Amino acid sequence: MSTFASITLATVLGGVASVLAAALVSLSAPKRWVNTLISFAIGALLGAAFLEILPHAFEDTESPRTLSAVVLGGILVFFVLEKLVLWRHCHTEHCEAHEPGSPAHDHGRSGVLVLIGDSFHNFVDGVLIAAAFMESTPLGIVTAAAVIAHEIPQEIGNFVVLLHSGFAKTRAFALNLLSSLAMVLGAWLAYFSLQSTHGVTNTLLALAAASMIYVAMSDLIPGLHKRPELGATVQQVSLILLGIATIWFTGRLTHAH
DSSP states (O other), X not given: OOHHHHHHHHHHHHHHHHHHHHHHHHHHSOTHHHHHHHHHXXXXXXXXXXXXXXXXXXXXXXXXXXXXXXXXXXXXXXXXXXXXXXXXXXXXXXXXXXXXXXXXXXXXXXXHHHHHHHHHHHHHHHHHHHHHHHHOHHHHHHHHHHHHHHHHHHHHHHHHHHHHTXXXXXXXXXXXXXXXXXXXXXXXXXXXXXXXXXXXXXXXXXXXXXXXXXXXXXXXXXXXXXXXXXXXXXXXXXXXXXXXXXXXHHHHHHHHO
16 A cells, blocks of 8 residues: 555544544443543553654654754644633633533534634644654554544544534534544645655654643643542553553554564
8 A cells, every 4th residue: 555545544544433433422422431532542642652753753863852852842832822722712811611600502602613723633633644654654553543542532522512512413523524634634735745855754753742742741631630539540540551552562563564
């Protein structure tokens, strides 16, 4: 299979699979499944960043110090981007969306904002998956697996926001599916633009690792601290380790071929 075909297949299946899984969980599965998916996603993200993406990037760079600076800068950039999103949602100290007793829905306002943000995020994920596949097929598979692992709980959250915002279930599903196609667009654009600038892939891989580290440490892990009891902690640590082990095993399996 060609690199372009692999990139297309990974992004199409990744986008569709994450939306289907999110819809299934949001509509029928117990809420505790979401916490399970989040813990697993944390392990998958950190495993992909530290066990696969960064080692590949550092192997091919002539300046590890510069690449390390890219990772650090990427984390800061994602922090600022998230701040901008929060400011867009909440212009005052007390955000309407977080106030108890807020309206049952907001006539689609928050849902539209979530879809715009999710489309941009999916586009960037597509770029990162394409950059990884252009470095090597095994790295592309691992990166796609990690992206899908964290997309599922995120898509569940998006689905819930759309329903809360007043969208019908079928429309929420269709819009989430349409948003996921931005991943394919990002991957195609990256594939054709990176053909003549292959040296940029190391920088994109470093940014991919920064994104995964930031999402895991800033967005996902704090939510786990809401359940500090011993049983929940053991479950969370076990699932994080399972996510890491899955990425490690996937990496060994793909490198063997």
